[in-house]
Amino acid sequence: MTFDPVLPVGWIIVLLLPPTAFIVWQIVRAGGSRARISPIRRLVAVALLGLSAAGPAIPGGTTTEIRSDVDVFIVMDTTTSSNAEDYGDGRTRLDLMKDDVRAITEQYGGARYSLITFDSAAQVRVPLIADPDALLSLVQTLQVEITDYSNGSTPYQANDLLADRLAASKKDHPSRVRVVFYLGDGEQTATVDGTQTFEASKGQFDAGSVLGYGTAQGGPMRENSPEVFVDDQYDEVYGDGDPSASPSAPSASPTEPPYLVDPATGQPAISTIDERNLKQIASDLGVGYQHRVPNTQPTLPDVGDRIGEKVEVKKLTIVERLYWIPAIAAFLLIAWELFIGWRQLAELRTAKPKKVSS
Structure with a gap:
């Protein structure tokens, strides 16, 4: 196992440090073990994103580059x-x-x-x-x-x-x-x-x-144009002339642009x-x-x-990148959190307010 980060390590730290610090603060502030479950799940998701950004991979050996x-x-x-x-x-x-x-x-x-x-x-x-x-x-x-x-x-x-x-x-x-x-x-x-x-x-x-x-x-x-030229367009370019009439020029093809024309001769x-x-x-x-x-x-x-x-530089080759595994796991945890949040919101909206006895 080796690592080939998808971003510079400094950027990974800068991006992940704020959410990590906030989630840790939530865990510390939580009143009981049950209340800590959700922020712990978020912390694991952030850790998995960090692991994915670190670029886990299976190494395949080294190759040598010659730099002069x-x-x-x-x-x-x-x-x-x-x-x-x-x-x-x-x-x-x-x-x-x-x-x-x-x-x-x-x-x-x-x-x-x-x-x-x-x-x-x-x-x-x-x-x-x-x-x-x-x-x-x-x-x-x-x-x-x-x-x-x-x-x-x-x-x-x-x-x-x-x-x-x-x-x-x-x-x-x-x-x-x-x-x-x-x-x-x-x-x-x-x-x-x-x-x-x-x-x-x-x-x-x-x-x-x-x-x-x-x-x-x-x-x-031949002209270099984004347009596709067809037979009737050759007539517009060459008139009644044939681009193959010049012995030094091969004939034009309907799938290729025409030859540039010399206005003085009407030939390519x-x-x-x-x-x-x-x-x-x-x-x-x-x-x-x-x-x-x-x-x-x-x-x-x-x-x-x-x-x-000449300087020989050894370069690590990668057989297979594995960043997608922790990325999928992080996505599932985030989806789980979103689902729980949506369900709790739905319960709050449908809950009937209790009557206050006089």
Whole structure:
């Protein structure tokens, strides 16, 4: 038997101490043993609630986690162009990015991970956490921005946010190794003023890489919309055109959203990789660039000589949680008390007042 509290122990004490003190006061004030039965029952119910909150469980042994002195920052492109199907079989650039994020977590076991995504705006999707499974679960659910909300994007959208997060990490944990990965296609569809750069992040981390996705031939992009498109809606989007008329675009399916259309041609718009931008970002950051293709593994920098000593942490595993047993017992006692109180109230209401003899 072990305990895995559902709340911090301090909170459990704070929540249970007042009712416990009040019930004990009732027991002390009770005139006889019969009068003490009800408050004793309440005290037992409170004790059972405390036991339930303490989280009784059957232990299953321990597992060992490896924690290293590394923070990994992943910047991921979720603009509409990441939905481009360059690779055949409907696979998108975003699909390949997701595969590479998994490869990153496997390379840097025991690290902490943070995920920044960008489209029309940049945002921190995952703060620094030491749980790769949580990161991967979120990454698998990522989609590109909603098409109707898209107003153009720039591959430099996350530059300020990345610099801020790196600076905060360096301030809080100056001795940790920081690794940065930029995953995107480099395509720019927004008009911006001035020169954009990632140089604000340069020198704030130890290693990293820019990973590029897409092809020079490009691929069509499906819309991302909460609506379900059917055949008659294709006519509204494409007119009399057929989305499969373009040799580079597969045909649309009635169960899938249509492809984005190039207004100039009436055919599916084609997005291509912009390696010039990607190489410039790599130069700004001071890291290497590699073009990613399916069914290959990314080349990830080895930080073993700067990683410091790995720390093994033993973590108790739980086979079965038993908090529900005392919780049910407490519920039954509370229900009993409520029933007795209701019955006593009913008796008082139906009792006939005694006549006073004159």
